[in-house]
Amino acid sequence: MDCGDPPPHISGMTLHTATLEIEGMTCGACVAHVEKALKSAPGVRDARVNLATERAELDLAPEANLAALAQRVEEEGYPARRQTFEIGVGGMSCGACVAHVEKALKKVPGVLSATANLANNRATVEVLAGAVDYATLAAAIRAEDYEPSPVENAEPLETREKEAARLKRDFWLAAAGAVPVVALEMGAHMSHDFASAPHATLGHQTPMFLAAALTTFVLAGPGRRFFKLGFGSLRRGAPDMNALVALGAGAAYLYSLLATFAPNILPEGARHSYFESAAAIVAFILLGRWLEARAKGRAAQAIAALGALQPKIAHVRRETGAIDLPVEEVRVGDLVEIRPGEPIPVDGVVVEGASHVDEALMTGESLPVAKKPGDPLIGGAVNSAGFLLMRAEKVGAGTALAGIIRLVEGAQGAKLPIQALADKVTAIFVPTVLGIAALTFALWMIFGPEPALSLALVNAVSVLIIACPCAMGLATPAALMTGTGRGAQLGILFRRGDALQTLAGVKTVAFDKTGTLTEGKPQLTALRAENLSDDEALALAAAVESRSEHPLARALVEAAHARGLATPDVENFAYQPGLGVAATVGGKKIAVGSGEFMAALSAHSPALEAEAEVLAGQGASCFFLAVDGRATAVFAFSDPLRPSSAQAVATLKKLGVDVAMLTGDRAATANAIAAQAGVSEVFAGLKPEGKVEILQNLSLRGPVAFAGDGVNDAPALAAADVGLAMGTGSEIARASAEVVLVGADPVKAAQAVALSRATLRNIKQNLFWAFGYNVVLVPVAMGALYPWNGTLLNPALGAAAMACSSLFVLANALRLRSFAS
Structure with missing residues (x-):
């Protein structure tokens, strides 16, 4: 199954797609900045940036330069993630060989540097992660008549795990510094005895100096990233969430330094320190980032699980016998031995032997399928007790499993129409927050009671910290990523992410009869x-x-x-x-x-x-x-009805969806099958163009989905608002549909509708929380409750609330991992 899409054309120009993995994005404003920077670069026709996957999907003209694009986003403060490949190179014997290998590798788009070592017969290649894979590098080496072999290739999930580990370490360091400061400062407000104990033991100044030293450690150590990225974004005139944290924590810190070391500069009533706020802000936000990184990793596990199905080694038959080669090195036409109990490494056909193969991953067939010479084999399926010799027909990115992974990654990286509102808001959100913070400071300075300066600072910092747009930026991609990943596990593959939103709103699902509702084996x-x-x-x-x-x-x-x-x-x-x-x-x-x-x-x-x-x-x-x-x-x-067809129809009706059947068969036959399936609306005797006409009429009620599997269903699949192609059907049918249902079970059509609705509902919940959180708490942070009950929001509590908002969104999205039906 070739699940890839052909490259788009614009005015006769063939575009190619590329992927950049980008670090440092923390909110919707970051996404907007990166997209703007990429879209304005030469050769970029379109750019789609996803916060949850931390990727930019690019449509590029031939003149585009990936390295220059990476440099461009780095100048904006968002470095493109890099990856290093260690590749064994056989056949090098002199300095000229080294130069040839290096030159060949440097010509590959996305390669940043390449060095070959004659002593250990290895090449070290630094690439833009996501833009270049091992197979491309190996092909470039092989074109120079040298023999490549993989040495090390870190997986994206491993990169996420390393990032989560770094954030975990930094959080605990920040917590170790912040807890004593918070205890000293907040304890003084809670207990007179606790407040007097440190001063009695250490003196009046020492506790303040200790708080200053610990807070300096927190901000300069684990919190340094916020200032580096935040002030960089301010210099570029494109402030992001890091800028809010840097300004908020930095203002509290500097004010506290003045109150501690130069108190005479401040009015007598305003000589308060807020070290605990500055330190706690950094600790809470690092905690949120760490937990976010872990949640993103869990959301990405669907793709990681699919990738894990790909074997690492293939037993390739050569003249001297079978040798073990990395699966990346298998070529079309190779004869591959598959021993009992082993997974099938690539797609191909049986040339010798007989066995049963578990293909549940690809077809949904629960029972192992008998295989004999001439039968196809799918990479990732598992051989049972027999020995098979296969001829490789599709390898690397051409395998069905690789196609499924591309489908899932493409859907996860898509943007839904519902995200347009969030994008518009986040694009102006951070500058607006800076304006609100400045207004808050001014209002408290003008109208606030004494100490006005201190109160103005606290409330302005609270606004900066609590109004982080992280939750808004994560609301849609986190749910989309988890929902489409769960769909892949259920055998529901969204070829386009926006199809998920359209499918959630369908009013009618129309089924083809033969091969869809029926067995298709008359x-x-x-x-x-x-x-x-x-x-x-x-x-x-x-x-x-x-x-x-x-x-x-x-x-x-x-x-x-x-x-x-x-x-x-x-x-x-x-x-x-x-x-x-x-x-x-x-x-x-x-x-x-x-x-x-x-x-x-x-x-x-x-x-x-x-x-x-x-x-x-x-x-x-x-x-x-x-x-x-x-x-x-x-x-x-x-042609008997599939056992699950009646269940599929009943489930759709429970979801409030009308069900119709479209077929070229005679009315009497169609009505008999429809009665067995529970379908009340039947259109029979239709030619392919007749199905299109019926779908157009049905669409007057609302969006229509069509499920089919044959070549003659392709026009209807393309004409429907959402085409659902059965995975056992023709290649043309799958190419015409927005959603591929792995296997032949029509219940998956009902599951697809239910999953899309659950995902869209999840997105709406996330957006409601993200917007509602800011609408409610920003006025509180400004001090709106102070005239009534004297309540002011501590900046440290604002940081905790901000972290909780992002975690709520991610936790809510992760609920989709348990979706069943």
């Missing part, structure tokens, strides 16, 4: 012929239908083979979409198809037509055979 159950024998009729029909891929055509051919009939040669084959097929066989004009096809050919037989009506009323599908313009036989096929 069998010939009845045959009646006139003026020729049954075998003669079947041989003629099978000869013509052997050129067709229709399920009923395959059933005819299989029935002829089962009877041991020889099929004559066919000439002048023609396919009539939605009607049937025609050809010349032995000088006779043969047509096989629907009753409508027979009518168009004026090939009538009242007896056969009556027989077809009876059979169709029993749920059978019927084809006619015409010889030289005369109807001479009718074939009846039974």
Whole structure:
């Protein structure tokens, strides 16, 4: 299954896509700054930045330079994550070899530096993470006739885990410094005895000096990142969340230094220190960042789990026998041995041996599937007890598993229409907060009681700290990332992220019949012929239908083979979409198809037509055979309903979704199947263009989804608001759909609707919390409650509340990991 999309075209120009992994983004304002910087760069046609995945997806013209783009975002204060590959290089023997390898690697877009070492036969390559993979680097080395081999390749999840570990360390360091300061300062407010004890033991000045020293350690050590990034964003005129923290904590710290070491500069009533606020702000925000990093890692585990299914080693057969090679080194055409109990490394076909293979990952089939020579194998599936020798046909990024991972990553990196509001707000949010903080300071200085300066500072700092837009920036991508990841685990693959929002609002789901609601494996159950024998009729029909891929055509051919009939040669084959097929066989004009096809050919037989009506009323599908313009036989096929079809229909109805069935089959057959499935709205006798017309009419009620699997379903899948392609169907069907349902279970269509609704509901909850939190608490931070009950918000508590808002959003999003139906 090739799940990738073709590169877009603009005015005849072919664009290529690239990915940058970007560090330092902490809120929606950061996302807006990075997108603005990238979109204004030469060669960038579009840029989509995702806070949850920390990635920028770029559409680039040929002249674009990835290294320059990385430099551009670094100048904005958001460094592009880099990755180092250690690659073994065989065949180097002199300095010229080293120069050739280095030159070849440096030509690869996204490579920042490359050095080769003749002593250890290795090349060290620094690349932009996400933009270059091992296979590309290996191909560049191999093109110079050297042999690459992987030495080390850190996984993205490992990078996230390292970042979480760094944040954990920094939080505990900040907490170690902040707790004594908070105890000294806050304890004095809570207990007179506690307040007097340090002064009695250490003197009046020593506790203050100790608080200053500890706070300096917290801000200069673990809190240094906020000042470095925050003041950098201020210099660029694009303040972000780090700027709010730096200004808030920095102002409290500097004010406290004055109150401690130069108190005469301040009015007598304003000589208060706020070291505890500055230290606690940094500690609380680092705690929030650490927990966020852990939550992001959990949200990304769906992709990591998919990647873990890919084996690391393949047993590749060479002239001297089987050798173990890294799976990245398997080439198309290689013969690969798969031993009992081992996973299949790449996609291919069996050339020797027999076994059963567990393909539940890709097809949803719970039972192992028998495999023999000629049968396809899917990378990531698991061999059972037998030995298999396979020929590799798709490797690396071309495998079905790699395609699924690309689908999930693409969907997770998408932006939903609902996020547009959050993007607009966060783009202006931080400058607005700075203005509100300045206004707060001015109002308290003008109208506040004494000590006005101290109160003005506390409230201004509280506004800066509590109004962080982190939760707004995470609200949509965190839920989308988790929801699409859970969908991948359930076999629901969103090819486009925005399809999730559209699917959540569908009013009608229309199903194709054959192969979607039914098994798609019909069998010939009845045959009646006139003026020729049954075998003669079947041989003629099978000869013509052997050129067709229709399920009923395959059933005819299989029935002829089962009877041991020889099929004559066919000439002048023609396919009539939605009607049937025609050809010349032995000088006779043969047509096989629907009753409508027979009518168009004026090939009538009242007896056969009556027989077809009876059979169709029993749920059978019927084809006619015409010889030289005369109807001479009718074939009846039974295609049983899938066991889960009725459940899928019932579930959709419980969700308040109308269900319809669209089919090219006769009305009597369609109605019989619909009755078994519980579908009340049936449209039968449709050609492919007829299905499109029906979908357009159904869309007048609201958005429509269509689920199908065949080549003839492609127009309907493309025309529907959301196309749901069954994973066992044709490549064309999957390419035309927005959502791929792995396997053949129609219940997945209902699950997809339920999951999309749960995800969208989660997003709305997150956005409501994120906006509501700021709407309610910013006025409190400004001191709105002070005239009524004397309440002011301590900046340290504001930092804790800010951290909690982001954690609430992430925790709420992670609830989607337990979605069941």
